[in-house]
Amino acid sequence: MSYVDGFVLAVPKTRLENYKAMAQRAGAVWMEHGALAYAECIGDDVPYGELTSFPRAVQAGEDEVVIFSWVTYESRKDRDEILAKVMADPRMQSDMQNMPFDGKRMIYGGFEAFMEL
Numbered sequence: 001m002s003y004v005d006g007f008v009l010a011v012p013k014t015r016l017e018n019y020k021a022m023a024q025r026a027g028a029v030w031m032e033h034g035a036l037a038y039a040e041c042i043g044d045d046v047p048y049g050e051l052t053s054f055p056r057a058v059q060a061g062e063d064e065v066v067i068f069s070w071v072t073y074e075s076r077k078d079r080d081e082i083l084a085k086v087m088a089d090p091r092m093q094s095d096m097q098n099m100p101f102d103g104k105r106m107i108y109g110g111f112e113a114f115m116e117l
Contacts, residue, residue, distance in 0.1 A: 001113040002036065003076045005083070007069045008107045010060035015100035016042075019067070022095045029092055030071055033085040037072040058105045067101075079110060 011019045020040075027038040043066035046054045054066045073079040086092060 001116060003073045003079045004111045004113060005071045005073075005079065006109060006111060007067070008054055008058055009067050009101050009103075010055070010058040010064040010105055011067055011101045012064050014063070016065060018100035022100060023069070025091060025095060026086075029086055029089050030082070033089070034078060034082045035071050035073055038069075039071075040067060040069040042067060057107055076110065076112065 023040045027040070030038045043054060046066050048055045054060075054068065058066060060066050071079075073082060
């Protein structure tokens with residue numbers, strides 16, 4: 001079974017194009033270092049829930065969109081090795097210091113797949 005890193009974050013609508021450009025660069029770096037897949041999605045049907053929801057989870061404001069993304073790897077071992085290479089890659093340094101979103105509100109984590117159809 002594969003291993004997946006998942007991310008949910010809020011991006012100001014005025015910075016969405018900057019985010020898309022950053023995601024293009026990041027995706028290329030992840031894939032070059034061995035990720036199996038890299039996906040970025042803009043929230044299209046993510047209502048603000050009464051108790052929980054994607055917008056609530058990242059404290060998204062009216063002027064922000066929710067982004068849901070994931071990276072797929074062969075295994076946790078591969079993920080750890082690839083992630084270390086990605087974080088050390090000089091192409092990522094500028095984006096890491098000039099992110100077009102509030103990284104403090106990003107939710108992320110690693111998940112071991114138990115079913116794939």
